[in-house]
Amino acid sequence: MPLTGPWRQRAARIGFSLLSTLFALTCAAQSGPDDDADTVAADPPGRVGRVSIVAGSATVTDMTSGDSQTVLLNWPITGGQNIATDAGGRAEIRIGSLAVRLDGATDVDFVRIDDETIELVVQRGAVGLHVRSRDMLAAIDLTTPRERVVLDDVGRYRLDVDRAPGLTSLTVTTGYARLLTDGSTFSVVGGQRADISGEPAPQVQILAPLTDNFGDWVAPLDRRDDAIRSARYLSTETTGIESLDDFGQWRSVADYGQVWFPAVVQASWVPYRFGRWIWVVPWGWTWVDEAPWGFAPFHYGRWVSLNGRWGWLPGAYVTRPIYAPCLVAWYGGAGPVGWFPLGPGDIYVPGYRASRHYVETLNFQHLRGGSAAWRGDSQPRYVYQRNPNVVTWVDTDTMAHHRPVGRALQPPPPQWSAAPATHLAPVAAQPPRAIKRGADEVVASPAIAPARPATVQPTYGQSNRPARVDAAPALGVAASQSSPARRPPSPLPPTIGGEPGRRGQPVQRPIRHPDRPAVPIQPVPAAPPIQPTPAAAPQVAAPAAGASQPIRAPEVRVPQHPAAEHPANVEADRSRAVPH
Secondary structure (H helix, E strand, C coil): CCCCHHHHHHHHHHHHHHHHHHHHHHCCCCCCCECCHHHHHCCCCCCCEEEEEEECCEEEEECCCCCEEECCCCCEECCCEEEEECCCCEEEEEECCEEEEECCCCEEEEEEECCCCEEEEEEEEEEEEEECCHHHHHHEEEECCCCEEEECCCEEEEEEECCCCCCEEEEEEECEEEEEECCEEEEEECCEEEEEECCCCCEEEEECCCCCHHHHHHHHHHHHHCCCHHHHCCCCCCCCHHHHHHHEEEEEECCCEEEEEECCCCCCCCCCCCEEEEEECCCEEEEEECCCCCCHHHHCCEEEEECCEEEEECCCCCCCCCCCCCCEEEECCCCCEEEEECCCCCCCCCCCCCEHHHHHHHHHHHCCCCCCCCCCCCCCCCCCCCCCCCCEEECHHHHHCCCCHHHCCCCCCCCHHHCCCECCCCCCCCCCCCCCCCCCCCCCCCCCCCCCCCCCCCCCCCCCCCCCCECCCCCCCCCECCECCCCCCCCCCCCCCCCCCCCCCCCCCCCCCCCCCCECCCCCCCCCCCCCCCCCCCCCCCCCCCCCCCECHHHCCCCCCHHHHCHHHHHHHHHCCCCC
16 A cells, blocks of 8 residues: 555655665675675664653654554654654653653654754654753754754754644744744744744744643753763763663672662563563664663663672763664574573674674673674673573564563573574564553653643634645765764664564555645755853762762662652562562
């Protein structure tokens, strides 16, 4: 069934990039990393988004195939995806230090997320953005179906599209932005809201910022962003860092440095045991953890067991760490499939096509000596390879059908310890399947109150101006030899132990204005000289007593974090208990 209407136009925005990426991925072998130019160009992006809050109902849709699934907490977001919230739903997407917050009845295309560009198209609804890194400003490409928004300073921004037909509203709480439409540019500074509408010429009103329930929901989240204590120990460009403070504590441990310990986990808890496996292009099998803090510790770093307590090692500090879909090694064959977390110093070998430079960069934080990267000529050895209490086993259907792992645990097969561990998952790629939320799903952080029902928005000035589809070029960023241009992912996954997944049926959407041709927006003019707004000083809490004093591994004691004693957290932990 062909794509129609807005979905055809959205697919066209990423079509040229998909063609080249598709060729590189589908022609790639899975034997291991190499350094040819085509492989380097096809390396997956190191930057990724995360669904960090979801309240009510929201849907994630592949913009190429049209496959849709219910959004779950910790779902990875990459280029070529659309997120739409229902009228009573809200969601937060974190891309490193950038926070993108969606109100109810909001539809956003994440057209491109890679090392050079974050391209967002707000199709309708209200979106709040908190930009905290000046290095990220040049990467953000923000548009609506009619206008482009250029963010010239860090700050807090809000974009409302078609809350009243044909009207776009840009609110700048702090910062400086420009709104471009039909060759005209309008500057908006902190404490202002610009409403733009009208035909034949744009009509702009400068008003006071809008006050409503969505703004009340966003404000405390913005303040939380300015006081992330974990930023002392790892980069704020580590996607998922914002959830660590509420659910664990950092301790200095001899031989390992700073280690993060989750405050409350059940006795049988092991990393990568309570969550599910999904297939995400271009990485393949990807772990989605069900813990409210469960993103950064499962896609960066390594895990270490100290006196029966698991702690997360983020590794050496880097400005922008590279995302990995899962940091595990595998067992499996004809029977059940098993996996275990990578430990201190273990090498991560991707199951997807990647260059040697990519693999070495991905592992550099965790290599003692910095030069012992895997060369493809020997079998890697892993810290927890023969530990029966650390390996998780399930039947292949549980993994292939994206079911919760914690409810389908199996004993290991006979003679499992004699089998070699491998970096390749022994389960073939599966076609996407709808994942629905139920009573047994973790869909929002217990520390975040659910969103209040959406309220009726104020009536803006009416306009008969029909919308049109934006065909404006992206804000280009020159790529260097050390940082090749990234591309949106291919619509087909690479073969990893089996055939590629099949595409689903495309989504049918009504055409808003079929008789209106696409008109490109003029290139962005240079911004007038401005005095950058100083970034707010982080309100960092004082360190816990003794946190800076090194302690030996046998002496590790992690006190209960106040957030962990919240009844909702305790009940969620008990509900996950699985008998052994």
